Amino acid sequence: MLLANFLDARTIHFEPRILPREEVYLHIIKRLCQKHHYGDQSCIQPTLEAILKRERESSLTYPTGIAIPHIRMEGLADTLIGMTFLQNPLDYDGIEVSWVVLILTDKSSSKIYLNIVAALLKLSQDKELVAQLHSLPDGQAVIHRLQQLGIVVGSDISIRDIMISDPVKITPNATLGELDSLINEHKLSMIPVANANNRYLGEVNILDVLKVGVPDYLMMMDNLAFLRSFEPLESLFEQEDKLKVEQIMKRDRKTLSPDASIVEAVYQMIQNRQRYYCVVEKGFLVGVVTAMDIFRKVIKA
Amino acid sequence: MLAALAIFTVTYILIITEWINKMLAALMGGFLLVLTGILTQQTAFNAIDWNVIFFLIGMMLVISVLRETGIFMYIAIKSAKLAKGSPLRIMMLMFLVTAFLSAFLGSVTTIMILVPIVMLITGELKIKAVPFIITMVIASNMGGAATMIGDPPNILIGSATHYTFLDFIFNLTPPVVIIAAASVLLILLLFRRNIRVSVQNRAKLMSYKEQNLIRNKRILLISGIVVALMLVGLALESTLHLGTATVSMSAGLFLLAISDRKRVEQVLVNDIDWVTIFFFIGLFMIVESLVKTGFIDTLAEQVVSITGGSPRPTSMAILWLSGLFSAIIDNIPFVTAMIPMLEKLSTYIPDQKMMDPVWWSLALGTCLGGNGTLIGASANIVAIGIAKRNGLKISFREYTRLGILFTLVSLAISALYILLRYF
Numbered sequence: 001m002l003l004a005n006f007l008d009a010r011t012i013h014f015e016p017r018i019l020p021r022e023e024v025y026l027h028i029i030k031r032l033c034q035k036h037h038y039g040d041q042s043c044i045q046p047t048l049e050a051i052l053k054r055e056r057e058s059s060l061t062y063p064t065g066i067a068i069p070h071i072r073m074e075g076l077a078d079t080l081i082g083m084t085f086l087q088n089p090l091d092y093d094g095i096e097v098s099w100v101v102l103i104l105t106d107k108s109s110s111k112i113y114l115n116i117v118a119a120l121l122k123l124s125q126d127k128e129l130v131a132q133l134h135s136l137p138d139g140q141a142v143i144h145r146l147q148q149l150g151i152v153v154g155s156d157i158s159i160r161d162i163m164i165s166d167p168v169k170i171t172p173n174a175t176l177g178e179l180d181s182l183i184n185e186h187k188l189s190m191i192p193v194a195n196a197n198n199r200y201l202g203e204v205n206i207l208d209v210l211k212v213g214v215p216d217y218l219m220m221m222d223n224l225a226f227l228r229s230f231e232p233l234e235s236l237f238e239q240e241d242k243l244k245v246e247q248i249m250k251r252d253r254k255t256l257s258p259d260a261s262i263v264e265a266v267y268q269m270i271q272n273r274q275r276y277y278c279v280v281e282k283g284f285l286v287g288v289v290t291a292m293d294i295f296r297k298v299i300k301a
Numbered sequence: 302m303l304a305a306l307a308i309f310t311v312t313y314i315l316i317i318t319e320w321i322n323k324m325l326a327a328l329m330g331g332f333l334l335v336l337t338g339i340l341t342q343q344t345a346f347n348a349i350d351w352n353v354i355f356f357l358i359g360m361m362l363v364i365s366v367l368r369e370t371g372i373f374m375y376i377a378i379k380s381a382k383l384a385k386g387s388p389l390r391i392m393m394l395m396f397l398v399t400a401f402l403s404a405f406l407g408s409v410t411t412i413m414i415l416v417p418i419v420m421l422i423t424g425e426l427k428i429k430a431v432p433f434i435i436t437m438v439i440a441s442n443m444g445g446a447a448t449m450i451g452d453p454p455n456i457l458i459g460s461a462t463h464y465t466f467l468d469f470i471f472n473l474t475p476p477v478v479i480i481a482a483a484s485v486l487l488i489l490l491l492f493r494r495n496i497r498v499s500v501q502n503r504a505k506l507m508s509y510k511e512q513n514l515i516r517n518k519r520i521l522l523i524s525g526i527v528v529a530l531m532l533v534g535l536a537l538e539s540t541l542h543l544g545t546a547t548v549s550m551s552a553g554l555f556l557l558a559i560s561d562r563k564r565v566e567q568v569l570v571n572d573i574d575w576v577t578i579f580f581f582i583g584l585f586m587i588v589e590s591l592v593k594t595g596f597i598d599t600l601a602e603q604v605v606s607i608t609g610g611s612p613r614p615t616s617m618a619i620l621w622l623s624g625l626f627s628a629i630i631d632n633i634p635f636v637t638a639m640i641p642m643l644e645k646l647s648t649y650i651p652d653q654k655m656m657d658p659v660w661w662s663l664a665l666g667t668c669l670g671g672n673g674t675l676i677g678a679s680a681n682i683v684a685i686g687i688a689k690r691n692g693l694k695i696s697f698r699e700y701t702r703l704g705i706l707f708t709l710v711s712l713a714i715s716a717l718y719i720l721l722r723y724f
Contacts, residue, residue, distance in 0.1 A: 225510070226513050
């Protein structure tokens with residue numbers, strides 16, 4: 001989500017006067033309340049009091065010269081942002097603040113608020129940019145500038161953040177025996193195949209290994225109930241030195257990009273009934289992502 | 302007429318060479334005829350023989366439920382055990398089982414069920430699978446020739462003519478039985494140097510528990526009754542005036558309705574060979590253009606002027622020519638084009654009885670000729686494909702060496718039969 005999309009030109013103000021802190025807040029709150037039809041005292045006064053109370057409890061200023069007072073309001077069901085650029089900085093216990101951003105958010109939406117704060121903090125570190133914003137003529141110009149910069153709220157997590165980077169891998173000319181020991185040792189059901197330069201070539205999974213002992217003609221039968229044992233399957237190990245990984249690996253399995261979103265990975269997993277994906281970037285293997293990783297790191301976290 | 306002929310020729314070349322998918326080629330050709338105004342959409346659609354289309358769909362439904370019962374695998378494994386593991390006896394028995402099943406299931410389905418089993422058996426016995434596969438392909442095309450429902454050419458002929466299911470049995474089953482018997486003798490001669498099989502490997506084959514394959518006796522019983530009723534329905538078709546498609550669809554829909562509800566969708570999506578169905582639809586449209594533009598008339602006139610309209614040379618010419626053509630090209634498009642030609646031809650022959658040997662010659666020639674080469678019939682291509690996926694390469698030469706021999710023997714017997722019985 002773009003930060004610019006959260007802003008409204010009418011709630012962005014440039015203040016040439018020297019005003020006390022409360023006055024600054026009051027102006028912002030008034031503008032927010034007006035815009036959102038809470039234009040009566042029941043909106044303005046309690047909000048101001050809540051902010052001042054919050055301010056007494058903990059500092060709302062950051063060393064980069066920005067103050068971000070905020071409160072959570074029951075039943076707001078929205079996130080509202082108002083800001084004032086001060087020509088004459090305010091003194092907050094020794095920190096010079098020239099940019100006040102006030103955020104009103106719903107009780108339940110902590111994540112959006114935190115992400116907005118993070119985006120603003122990052123912005124405020126860029127002295128040149130902040131100066132530029134101060135010199136703009138109006139709110140519309142500020143929104144336009146932020147839009148141009150493409151400032152996003154909360155970088156969405158991608159596969160890269162949760163994948164197993166540097167996974168166990170195998171080369172195509174390794175033998176079936178070597179593959180078997182890797183599977184055994186690491187308790188894996190899928191291993192990516194890559195060459196010495198880490199270029200992705202395919203993958204090999206536990207079913208590909210078992211398939212060595214089950215010829216195609218057996219797969220064509222409707223029913224195997226008559227067969228109690230099958231020698232080629234039971235003597236699979238005899239193939240361990242003869243077969244190379246490249247003979248059984250699958251080259252056409254779908255892979256994911258590290259920039260893919262979590263929801264896309266989940267979509268692919270469900271759609272293709274596949275719990276593991278190799279993560280490939282520009283032809284190189286960069287990781288493996290499993291349904292269990294997503295479950296643990298995203299759902300449970 | 303030239304434009305129609307051009308579209309027909311290009312489409313048939315694409316179908317025969319399979320440069321693009323057969324079904325795609327046939328449908329594209331069919332609709333191109335409508336686009337170019339050679340046929341109106343209505344004429345093109347009217348040319349589709351819906352009796353053939355629904356008969357095929359009905360049979361596919363019946364077969365898919367029957368397959369589920371495990372009866373076909375049971376028969377195959379039981380036969381191999383009856384042969385007590387002797388390769389030659391297995392080969393001969395499998396030949397007969399394949400021919401018999403093909404007469405009712407169609408050659409392609411039979412091959413798809415039996416070839417994997419024979420590969421398993423030869424694998425366990427540690428003997429070569431290729432001679433078994435080739436002889437089974439030959440058997441499947443022979444068996445298919447025996448009945449109206451065995452092979453697509455016969456289904457097409459049966460639907461286009463007044464001949465009934467029983468007519469096919471009376472006229473085609475006897476020669477096919479003789480041909481099959483002769484072929485078993487030929488196998489005995491060719492493969493008499495029996496291959497040795499170790500006791501240990503034979504024991505593996507004998508330990509198969511084929512009785513486990515029959516999981517649901519109730520469904521098997523019901524399917525058996527339905528299939529028997531279907532055959533009775535087909536036999537009585539001329540007196541009941543139902544149409545063969547209605548008989549097979551009734552059987553298929555009934556079996557589907559009583560089977561597992563979840564399976565219904567699976568059967569409709571996977572077990573009905575829609576590619577084949579649409580291939581037929583396209584073919585009917587294309588051939589109609591030759592009829593409408595008068596090309597078939599001209600061709601029939603030519604044939605009459607050469608043979609003098611006499612049934613005897615006409616029958617012989619049709620038998621050997623269709624045998625030759627079916628060996629080198631797919632016999633389905635060939636028969637589809639031949640049918641309107643023979644229909645036209647019959648208008649030049651005063652006594653309609655005399656057309657009988659001509660039609661039976663077409664049926665025998667196309668079905669048996671399909672054995673000639675690797676690409677003569679769909680069953681051949683399917684069997685070679687299965688073998689290839691299992692690492693067995695059957696070369697054109699390896700197949701044709703046996704194929705030509707069996708084809709010549711069967712066509713010679715057919716010629717003798719036609720001459721002795723009808724003239």
